Amino acid sequence: MLTLILISLAKVVAILLVIILPLATLLTWVERKQSAVMQDRLGANRADILGLRVWGLFNIIADGIKSFSKEDWVPPFANRFLFNIAPFVGLFAAMVTFAVIPFGPPIHIAGQEIALQVADLNVGFLYILAFGSMGVYSVVLAGWSSNNKYAQLGAMRGISQMISYEVVLGLALVGVVLVHGSVRLPDIVAGQGEHWFGWIPKWGVFTQPLAFLLFLPAAIAETKRVPFDIPEGESEIIGYNLEYSGAKFALFLLGEFIEIVVLSALLATLFFGGWQVPWLADSGFVFGNGATVEMAPLVVTVLRIASFLLKVVFFCWLQLLIRWTLPRFRFDHLLRLGWREMLPLALLNVVVTAFVMLS
Amino acid sequence: MEGILFVLLSVLALGGGLWVLLRRSPVDSALGLLTTMVAIAGHYMLLDAPFLAAVQLIVYGGAVIILFLFVIMLLNLRQDRLRARRLAAGRWVYALAGVAVLFCLAGIFLAGGTSGAVDAGPSGTVEAFGEALFRRWVYPFELTSVLLLAALVGAVALTRHAAPKAEDKA
Numbered sequence: 400m401l402t403l404i405l406i407s408l409a410k411v412v413a414i415l416l417v418i419i420l421p422l423a424t425l426l427t428w429v430e431r432k433q434s435a436v437m438q439d440r441l442g443a444n445r446a447d448i449l450g451l452r453v454w455g456l457f458n459i460i461a462d463g464i465k466s467f468s469k470e471d472w473v474p475p476f477a478n479r480f481l482f483n484i485a486p487f488v489g490l491f492a493a494m495v496t497f498a499v500i501p502f503g504p505p506i507h508i509a510g511q512e513i514a515l516q517v518a519d520l521n522v523g524f525l526y527i528l529a530f531g532s533m534g535v536y537s538v539v540l541a542g543w544s545s546n547n548k549y550a551q552l553g554a555m556r557g558i559s560q561m562i563s564y565e566v567v568l569g570l571a572l573v574g575v576v577l578v579h580g581s582v583r584l585p586d587i588v589a590g591q592g593e594h595w596f597g598w599i600p601k602w603g604v605f606t607q608p609l610a611f612l613l614f615l616p617a618a619i620a621e622t623k624r625v626p627f628d629i630p631e632g633e634s635e636i637i638g639y640n641l642e643y644s645g646a647k648f649a650l651f652l653l654g655e656f657i658e659i660v661v662l663s664a665l666l667a668t669l670f671f672g673g674w675q676v677p678w679l680a681d682s683g684f685v686f687g688n689g690a691t692v693e694m695a696p697l698v699v700t701v702l703r704i705a706s707f708l709l710k711v712v713f714f715c716w717l718q719l720l721i722r723w724t725l726p727r728f729r730f731d732h733l734l735r736l737g738w739r740e741m742l743p744l745a746l747l748n749v750v751v752t753a754f755v756m757l758s
Numbered sequence: 759m760e761g762i763l764f765v766l767l768s769v770l771a772l773g774g775g776l777w778v779l780l781r782r783s784p785v786d787s788a789l790g791l792l793t794t795m796v797a798i799a800g801h802y803m804l805l806d807a808p809f810l811a812a813v814q815l816i817v818y819g820g821a822v823i824i825l826f827l828f829v830i831m832l833l834n835l836r837q838d839r840l841r842a843r844r845l846a847a848g849r850w851v852y853a854l855a856g857v858a859v860l861f862c863l864a865g866i867f868l869a870g871g872t873s874g875a876v877d878a879g880p881s882g883t884v885e886a887f888g889e890a891l892f893r894r895w896v897y898p899f900e901l902t903s904v905l906l907l908a909a910l911v912g913a914v915a916l917t918r919h920a921a922p923k924a925e926d927k928a
Binding site: 481520521531543551559 | 785789792808809811812813815816819820821824825827828831832883884
């Protein structure tokens with residue numbers, strides 16, 4: 400019992416300190432730098448320590464110190480309690496989603512099999528949906544407790560947007576679940592380790608292309624970033640976090656970046672084979688023409704974890720690319736896209752997949 | 759361990775219920791209801807029914823109470839504008855209804871507790887739940903969905919604006 404708890408704790412700490420927090424904090428810098436490159440600017444490069452600049456990487460530290468030393472202002476007439484917990488709700492909902500994502504194959508230490516996943520829940524993908532939908536409360540509570548018309552408008556936009564796209568998100572995932580016949584994420588990843596004709600990996604993006612095309616925008620809508628940043632819309636209503644300042648505002652930002660990382664991990668797990676490397680079996684590479692490359696188990700494990708991390712980093716980059724490329728939706732366009740175009744397609748995908756799986 | 763969790767979750771669930779009744783601000787009440795719902799999801803986990811727990815969070819936490827909050831914010835119900843309303847005439851009706859519900863609950867418990875409840879199988883996993891729902895209880899399940907569909911169609915029919923006439927469109 401005690402060792403089990405210790406192992407779980409170690410996994411939580413490892414995920415937080417190795418994957419989520421470094422990637423999320425690094426992303427605050429990457430976002431500024433990548434947008435600068437895309438707009439032909441230099442980007443953040445001024446922060447230096449003893450004349451050392453390392454491409455502006457110290458801006459991360461400067462940003463942190465700045466936001467935490469600013470005045471933490473709570474507006475009068477605000478509901479203090481809700482106002483204070485709102486940013487943490489968002490952060491919590493984003494972080495706990497990571498608990499069911501397998502970031503590597505099971506490893507064997509001292510005769511014990513340790514799954515590289517914090518919690519192998521029987522309800523895998525439902526857990527993701529459950530805590531994904533908890534994230535709405537951060538927006539609602541922030542907007543309502545601020546006692547500000549614009550913040551409240553932002554919160555209402557947030558509710559209608561996130562509720563609408565959650566439906567599409569869930570239905571897109573149903574297709575994936577149907578293909579693999581399981582809602583457990585380790586099963587879904589294991590199923591993606593097979594190949595067609597020995598060459599084409601059975602990744603979710605190939606078995607469920609429509610689900611992928613629906614999942615990606617719906618999930619970006621859940622992160623509330625451009626082109627789906629209507630709850631914030633800083634050029635129109637400034638948004639649900641309008642009254643926040645200092646550290647709590649920074650927490651909203653951090654929560655957003657953590658959502659990017661979690662979404663990338665989800666995309667990698669559900670549609671791009673998770674920790675699977677194409678043609679890499681437990682014994683080493685096995686190619687479609689029969690050629691094999693023997694490899695030590697340790698090397699295979701390391702390769703697989705590295706492949707997962709690489710996919711996560713790739714999707715973080717892709718999301719930033721999308722964020723700095725597309726303009727914001729108009730609100731009625733956004734709702735029409737969700738309900739009239741994506742929802743019927745998602746339903747169609749479920750029906751067609753079910754028929755194919757039956758036949 | 760489980761005992762402590764049970765007590766903690768029960769206190770949260772009952773406290774949330776009391777909060778709903780005692781607070782005057784509608785948003786506070788909705789959040790109290792949320793506390794109760796989340797605590798009940800925790801109870802489902804303790805009862806080894808992870809599927810029910812997840813669905814409880816998705817449906818009640820993620821959808822129903824969010825929509826309550828949406829409506830409260832849409833109508834802009836704030837506590838300073840809500841007058842304390844006296845339940846003058848209907849007071850006794852409400853009290854009687856409450857007592858009747860208590861009697862029914864007591865009757866159920868005295869008549870053998872929850873032995874008549876649906877047994878989802880050895881454990882409340884997704885597989886066991888699906889088996890029970892789509893094999894043994896498939897007709898009640900389908901009938902329930904027809905009922906929900908009827909409610910849905912009714913809601914749409916009630917809230918729909920009258921279709922604009924042809925000459926109005928010009």
